[in-house]
Amino acid sequence: MHSTNQFCTVCGQSTSLFNYGAMCCSACSSFFRRSLSVKTPLRSCQNSELCFKQYNRAVYAECKFCRFHKCVQVGMLNTQKYSDLPKLMHELSHLDEERKKKTVNMTIPECFDLSSIFNYTSIKFAKKSPNLHLSSHDWGCMHQLTSMEFIKTFQFIKFLSMQDLKIFLKRTHFNHVLFSTAMASFSCKQDFMSFPDGTDVFPESIANVTCYNPHFLNRIRCKLMARMIELNITTSEYLLLSAIIFCNSVSTDLSENGRTLINSYQKVYGSLLFQYCEETNQKNGPLRFSELLSVCHAVAKTHEDIKKFFLLFQVYQPEAQPVQLHQDVIEYLSM
């Protein structure tokens, strides 16, 4: 018996095994494996997510939520899944295609369940009649919903608490809207952002007044695009960057467990992108990687600018606020 004085980093049991990237006993390894494969979200903790803080190695079995997040905290990861880059790229690509299709072909149904937006469940859309013309507000609203739908298909979402999920989606989905809209425009060889049918990203009513600085508006339309054109970003890079971008908002509003979880996935997608850059660009891989990461900042900058614009829009044109079909959705999103 050469019990190597090693202990499970999750429950403290004596063990010598290394599973899923951390020292852990076979029980915790099995638990982690099961948690990954289960489809339903984790039942939330009844003890303020403190089970492993208060009673470190004792009553772990009682709360799955805390046990799982302890696993994440000590570095456990679905190592197999995230080491098969080609398969992962294929999956990401499929998910993004679905998102694009929904954005273009679907619309918000008459009876829309607002609660499904920030819930674990998927958002139910309705088929759009092909001759329906969407306003800038309509497009924006659909983009927000399909981006959230996209984000919610990621595996780690089911491990966030209900509250964290809502905070996370609200904080991060608009960055994804911006980046995916920019990528769609980039694919159409445009040098300015627009919605898929060419509709401007700003409401038409801004033409009625002259108080917006045209440079400011064009900066929003073009700055992020210019960076993407400069880098000539590829679809694979875009897909991995998407994940990095929406995992980027480590808001302090999130619980510690939520932050740790999202951070760990940001790291995963970061190293996948790094790996991809190295394989694709050899020597110049690291340079390419850091250039691509700068796109995150460009996205964030444009997001700031858009926030400023909507502030001005409310001040200059309070009468032009969206009064159309889905005002309620917009209000719900800004709650």
Added chain:
Amino acid sequence: MHSTNQFCTVCGQSTSLFNYGAMCCSACSSFFRRSLSVKTPLRSCQNSELCFKQYNRAVYAECKFCRFHKCVQVGMLNTQKYSDLPKLMHELSHLDEERKKKTVNMTIPECFDLSSIFNYTSIKFAKKSPNLHLSSHDWGCMHQLTSMEFIKTFQFIKFLSMQDLKIFLKRTHFNHVLFSTAMASFSCKQDFMSFPDGTDVFPESIANVTCYNPHFLNRIRCKLMARMIELNITTSEYLLLSAIIFCNSVSTDLSENGRTLINSYQKVYGSLLFQYCEETNQKNGPLRFSELLSVCHAVAKTHEDIKKFFLLFQVYQPEAQPVQLHQDVIEYLSM
């Protein structure tokens, strides 16, 4: 640390080892060894056989199919097996005896699983009643099946993808039928090809019409035979040539991996035959070797002629097409 700046030609790991004919690390060497000994075919690639093309050094969980074919590509080979000529000749001889026995004593069973023909599994035959007389079509059909069965017993078959296996068998089996039929006739001291019981290789019905050029028919029956008689080919030479002949069809329909694999085995059997010729004929070895290789062309030429004959047969005698017991097999083979 005398890390010799050398890298595994398969995975890129630093190594100084030379195994199975290539610079490769102990891991890849173990992998190759295991792959050779495993009985089941390789599970096919899920990434269009590009795992080692796109991401050369494969730091992620790579697929076994691509890893094995990368091994083949860099020149890895079961060197021990293919350096023991006497043992190899014994095995080849045994396999060919089995094939001959099946051709003479077996027949196609009532319930025949057509899908087994182009599959990795062996073809199930039924015992033939000794007084059953076979037509030329029946004999041809059995020869085709037993030749494919023979080809499928070779070790490298299990490394072909399902698709490549089918293409390979269809492209190459008829050359083996011709060569083995000719060899059987040669062993009976005939100077013309016939089936084992003396049945002519052409359907009896050709006697009903006079439109075939008798020189053309006799060229098919005798030309290849004449070359074999001239060279007085031995059984050992025949066995090695068989393998060279059926590895000779590097069809462009095959995947790159399939072509590389078959090419490498053709080279192996080629150098084995060369070695055999040198051992048996001393100084005249190289001459004998090139003479034997010319038989490949004679086989190919006769194959061309037979194709022409079947074209004529369909035109001249459409009513005499094989309507016997195993029409379905013939149709399946020509699909």
Added chain:
DNA sequence: TAAAGAGGTCACGAGGTCAG
């Protein structure tokens, strides 16, 4: 007799199964 290389051995980690 020493180095190279073929092939055997085995602990490890991933993942599946099943009684409790």
Added chain:
DNA sequence: CTGACCTCGTGACCTCTTTA
């Protein structure tokens, strides 16, 4: 749902054979 137990592919390490 849990965790003990099982199977299987992996690769480090070892032993045996060959050869210069």
